[in-house]
Amino acid sequence: MSRSTENQTPGFTTREVTTEPMSAESDWREYGPLEFPRILDAALQAFYEHGYHGTTTRDLARRSGLSVPGVYHYYPSKQDILFDLMTVIIDELLVRSRQALATASADPRSQFDALVESLLRFHMYRRTGAMVSTAELRSLEPDNRARYVAKRDEQQRMLDGVILDGVRDGVFATAYPKDASRAIASLCVGVASWYRPDGTLPVDALLDRYLTIARSIVGISGETASGRSR
Amino acid sequence: MSRSTENQTPGFTTREVTTEPMSAESDWREYGPLEFPRILDAALQAFYEHGYHGTTTRDLARRSGLSVPGVYHYYPSKQDILFDLMTVIIDELLVRSRQALATASADPRSQFDALVESLLRFHMYRRTGAMVSTAELRSLEPDNRARYVAKRDEQQRMLDGVILDGVRDGVFATAYPKDASRAIASLCVGVASWYRPDGTLPVDALLDRYLTIARSIVGISGETASGRSR
Amino acid sequence: MSRSTENQTPGFTTREVTTEPMSAESDWREYGPLEFPRILDAALQAFYEHGYHGTTTRDLARRSGLSVPGVYHYYPSKQDILFDLMTVIIDELLVRSRQALATASADPRSQFDALVESLLRFHMYRRTGAMVSTAELRSLEPDNRARYVAKRDEQQRMLDGVILDGVRDGVFATAYPKDASRAIASLCVGVASWYRPDGTLPVDALLDRYLTIARSIVGISGETASGRSR
Amino acid sequence: MSRSTENQTPGFTTREVTTEPMSAESDWREYGPLEFPRILDAALQAFYEHGYHGTTTRDLARRSGLSVPGVYHYYPSKQDILFDLMTVIIDELLVRSRQALATASADPRSQFDALVESLLRFHMYRRTGAMVSTAELRSLEPDNRARYVAKRDEQQRMLDGVILDGVRDGVFATAYPKDASRAIASLCVGVASWYRPDGTLPVDALLDRYLTIARSIVGISGETASGRSR
DNA sequence: TATGAATGAGTATTCATTCAT
DNA sequence: CATGAATGAATACTCATTCAT
Numbered sequence: 001m002s003r004s005t006e007n008q009t010p011g012f013t014t015r016e017v018t019t020e021p022m023s024a025e026s027d028w029r030e031y032g033p034l035e036f037p038r039i040l041d042a043a044l045q046a047f048y049e050h051g052y053h054g055t056t057t058r059d060l061a062r063r064s065g066l067s068v069p070g071v072y073h074y075y076p077s078k079q080d081i082l083f084d085l086m087t088v089i090i091d092e093l094l095v096r097s098r099q100a101l102a103t104a105s106a107d108p109r110s111q112f113d114a115l116v117e118s119l120l121r122f123h124m125y126r127r128t129g130a131m132v133s134t135a136e137l138r139s140l141e142p143d144n145r146a147r148y149v150a151k152r153d154e155q156q157r158m159l160d161g162v163i164l165d166g167v168r169d170g171v172f173a174t175a176y177p178k179d180a181s182r183a184i185a186s187l188c189v190g191v192a193s194w195y196r197p198d199g200t201l202p203v204d205a206l207l208d209r210y211l212t213i214a215r216s217i218v219g220i221s222g223e224t225a226s227g228r229s230r
Numbered sequence: 231m232s233r234s235t236e237n238q239t240p241g242f243t244t245r246e247v248t249t250e251p252m253s254a255e256s257d258w259r260e261y262g263p264l265e266f267p268r269i270l271d272a273a274l275q276a277f278y279e280h281g282y283h284g285t286t287t288r289d290l291a292r293r294s295g296l297s298v299p300g301v302y303h304y305y306p307s308k309q310d311i312l313f314d315l316m317t318v319i320i321d322e323l324l325v326r327s328r329q330a331l332a333t334a335s336a337d338p339r340s341q342f343d344a345l346v347e348s349l350l351r352f353h354m355y356r357r358t359g360a361m362v363s364t365a366e367l368r369s370l371e372p373d374n375r376a377r378y379v380a381k382r383d384e385q386q387r388m389l390d391g392v393i394l395d396g397v398r399d400g401v402f403a404t405a406y407p408k409d410a411s412r413a414i415a416s417l418c419v420g421v422a423s424w425y426r427p428d429g430t431l432p433v434d435a436l437l438d439r440y441l442t443i444a445r446s447i448v449g450i451s452g453e454t455a456s457g458r459s460r
Numbered sequence: 461m462s463r464s465t466e467n468q469t470p471g472f473t474t475r476e477v478t479t480e481p482m483s484a485e486s487d488w489r490e491y492g493p494l495e496f497p498r499i500l501d502a503a504l505q506a507f508y509e510h511g512y513h514g515t516t517t518r519d520l521a522r523r524s525g526l527s528v529p530g531v532y533h534y535y536p537s538k539q540d541i542l543f544d545l546m547t548v549i550i551d552e553l554l555v556r557s558r559q560a561l562a563t564a565s566a567d568p569r570s571q572f573d574a575l576v577e578s579l580l581r582f583h584m585y586r587r588t589g590a591m592v593s594t595a596e597l598r599s600l601e602p603d604n605r606a607r608y609v610a611k612r613d614e615q616q617r618m619l620d621g622v623i624l625d626g627v628r629d630g631v632f633a634t635a636y637p638k639d640a641s642r643a644i645a646s647l648c649v650g651v652a653s654w655y656r657p658d659g660t661l662p663v664d665a666l667l668d669r670y671l672t673i674a675r676s677i678v679g680i681s682g683e684t685a686s687g688r689s690r
Numbered sequence: 691m692s693r694s695t696e697n698q699t700p701g702f703t704t705r706e707v708t709t710e711p712m713s714a715e716s717d718w719r720e721y722g723p724l725e726f727p728r729i730l731d732a733a734l735q736a737f738y739e740h741g742y743h744g745t746t747t748r749d750l751a752r753r754s755g756l757s758v759p760g761v762y763h764y765y766p767s768k769q770d771i772l773f774d775l776m777t778v779i780i781d782e783l784l785v786r787s788r789q790a791l792a793t794a795s796a797d798p799r800s801q802f803d804a805l806v807e808s809l810l811r812f813h814m815y816r817r818t819g820a821m822v823s824t825a826e827l828r829s830l831e832p833d834n835r836a837r838y839v840a841k842r843d844e845q846q847r848m849l850d851g852v853i854l855d856g857v858r859d860g861v862f863a864t865a866y867p868k869d870a871s872r873a874i875a876s877l878c879v880g881v882a883s884w885y886r887p888d889g890t891l892p893v894d895a896l897l898d899r900y901l902t903i904a905r906s907i908v909g910i911s912g913e914t915a916s917g918r919s920r
Numbered sequence: 921t922a923t924g925a926a927t928g929a930g931t932a933t934t935c936a937t938t939c940a941t
Numbered sequence: 942c943a944t945g946a947a948t949g950a951a952t953a954c955t956c957a958t959t960c961a962t
Contacts, residue, residue, distance in 0.1 A: 209413075287931075288931085528937085639889070759955075932952100940946090
């Protein structure tokens with residue numbers, strides 16, 4: 001339980017603040033409560049409820065218990081808050097994804113399973129952040145958007161990679177690997193929109209089911225390829 | 231195939247304008263190009279690109295080729311435009327869903343297949359509208375939101391209904407029918423975020439694959455229920 | 461009962477529309493109900509309730525039972541409506557004032573009594589119009605204001621005249637005839653703000669009392685009694 | 691004679707800012723120059739010249755030497771400015787009226803004289819404010835209007851009170867005390883519309899004359915009552 | 921970091937007015 | 942005269958942002 005980033009507010013942008021920085025081996029599966037600096041916390045809730053354009057800086061100040069100039073002490077603009085927020089969120093996803101891949105066996109099937117499970121967990125435990133990031137991509141100014149998209153693409157390329165690896169090795173059989181990759185990503189993202197880890201459906205049950213689906217989408221093993229299944 | 235509703239501007243709200251009014255039997259599968267009155271068309275694009283709060287009335291005016299007061303000639307407020315847009319969109323979904331159910335055999339399996347196929351097609355052919363409706367639900371004022379949510383719930387209840395019917399009849403085997411219903415809905419909604427009907431993956435291939443997935447989620451037939459399969 | 465200007469709507473400005481044009485001798489004392497063309501009627505009520513700037517042309521249209529272009533058929537602008545309204549009102553006052561003077565004996569005391577009585581009656585029976593004219597003088601555009609003020613000044617000069625005549629003849633004794641004249645005018649105008657001819661205080665009682673006051677303001681001789689002094 | 695309240699801008703509404711807070715005994719007769727905070731000053735002039743609806747917020751900003759948002763820093767709306775202005779004005783009148791009554795002898799005649807003199811002085815020295823308050827009553831929103839009217843009614847009830855006291859004690863003889871009260875109030879209000887304290891007619895002369903008139907309206911002492919005087 | 925004052929540029933909306941039919 | 946469509950120019954008000962203290 002590292003002390004680290006309690007509630008002090010950040011300088012902004014680049015760094016993986018999130019909660020406890022995941023050091024140990026396989027803690028990509030463990031999600032503590034989100035402990036953002038208060039401005040990002042305020043921004044996350046506000047953007048989730050009203051969207052970036054529907055949120056005023058006064059709103060952010062009020063929610064973070066700061067004055068308006070207080071907010072500007074930490075961030076030069078509202079846009080920077082959004083960018084920092086989205087950066088922190090996707091950085092966590094990337095870190096966890098890399099860890100998942102690093103700690104899994106090297107075969108495509110294991111790599112695939114680990115990456116998809118990580119994606120699923122992230123969208124289960126970081127629902128709000130994931131939804132805000134998806135919704136507010138369009139609210140990022142061009143430069144920020146480019147930088148964010150680069151990271152998102154990196155994430156997507158990881159998935160593309162393991163799928164292509166699997167196809168190359170003959171363990172996956174999809175005829176449309178790129179579409180499969182997008183479909184699976186979309187599947188995981190969709191979880192954020194409805195699944196609550198504290199609901200009736202146990203986390204493991206959902207992971208299990210969705211993993212099965214994901215595997216079927218890439219046409220694992222002797223299973224059929226994507227098209228009109230024979 | 232009447233075209234009718236060219237580009238005349240509407241009174242607003244109530245009516246299923248959209249494209250061709252679907253009269254004949256199974257044309258819930260047929261999607262013509264979207265032919266909204268110009269203000270709704272402008273709103274759809276603008277809200278899609280910048281969101282409701284990120285869109286100005288001037289923007290709507292410019293996009294619809296009107297002056298600002300010209301827009302207000304047809305709608306009393308920006309909020310009414312959003313509400314009308316979302317109403318028109320979900321009304322089309324409801325009409326198509328009811329037609330799908332009405333024209334399919336009465337057994338739960340056929341009902342389920344028809345409804346899911348309809349949902350999928352809608353999110354494939356009405357991508358933008360579907361995404362805007364999802365994203366801007368929060369931008370509806372309370373009364374409008376309530377009215378919209380009532381319709382969305384009606385749609386969701388259709389799906390709940392066929393699933394529960396299937397479970398009752400023993401043809402579906404899920405242990406969490408409500409979660410299954412939400413998962414399937416989320417699956418279909420997700421399609422809008424990445425699938426383009428004019429891409430490499432043929433429509434039928436996607437329908438096929440996703441239907442298979444949907445069926446597996448409700449644990450159809452001899453297939454196993456949700457948990458760790460086999 | 462002249463036919464004249466029933467309810468047909470006017471061209472605008474100059475003419476003494478009002479009700480029956482007072483032809484006979486001393487009917488400056490008689491006030492029938494106000495029968496304005498409907499646009500002026502609407503304007504009178506609307507301006508009274510909300511003021512010129514607080515009244516929209518749509519409001520005027522609605523109140524007069526016309527469409528907006530219908531209003532513009534009769535008047536080229538809202539400003540012209542105000543000007544016409546105020547013109548019609550002050551014209552009636554002027555006509556009645558002249559008649560009062562013309563039908564009274566030539567001596568200053570009788571002239572004074574007649575003119576003040578006429579002023580009082582006008583502000584009793586034409587309350588709304590008088591108040592609107594007073595309040596909206598500032599809303600007239602320069603040219604219109606000049607023309608209106610000329611008429612109002614003419615009215616004021618009548619009063620100044622009879623008072624100066626009385627002073628010259630030694631029957632009035634005020635040291636500040638101009639102030640006296642303004643005070644008396646203000647007194648009469650003030651009646652419009654509170655007196656209702658259908659209230660408890662009879663018209664004659666009010667006329668009597670106010671005439672007494674007016675006489676005392678100009679410092680009439682051995683002071684005559686109040687009422688219809690005989 | 692503290693000056694205090696220079697030109698600092700207010701919180702709004704409740705407080706008697708106006709000029710010097712009248713503390714000492716009989717200073718209800720003393721009127722210094724009006725020293726409103728700049729926004730109220732701007733509003734007073736602007737509303738006087740163009741009326742509430744005829745005044746734009748830009749106009750108010752310009753006149754007060756602020757930007758538009760600068761004005762909104764102090765007041766949440768134009769309506770609040772009007773309400774605060776009218777409140778400040780009538781509060782001064784009420785304070786002075788109460789002081790006039792408190793420092794005069796208890797007999798109805800003295801009370802009456804003091805109250806009427808105070809009313810007259812107020813409408814002489816606070817002309818503009820008095821006229822704006824009268825003219826813009828209709829521009830107050832219902833709640834504000836109710837609160838303002840309550841104060842105006844309190845003022846009117848003071849006058850009603852002393853007149854009814856005098857009638858009860860047999861020193862006043864009017865047959866219509868309520869009408870008399872309104873007539874006298876109207877008389878005083880009317881002074882604002884024409885009298886300038888710096889004109890030819892000395893203040894005392896006007897006070898003297900109008901007090902005499904007011905007394906005659908309530909039919910003081912051996913004088914005759916209102917009606918048909920003998 | 922808070923407070924308070926301040927603002928350029930914009931935001932939704934309205935207004936008086938016009939024109940074709 | 943009505944209807945319906947249309948608009949330039951405003952109108953009240955807000956927003957992100959800044960600065961002095």
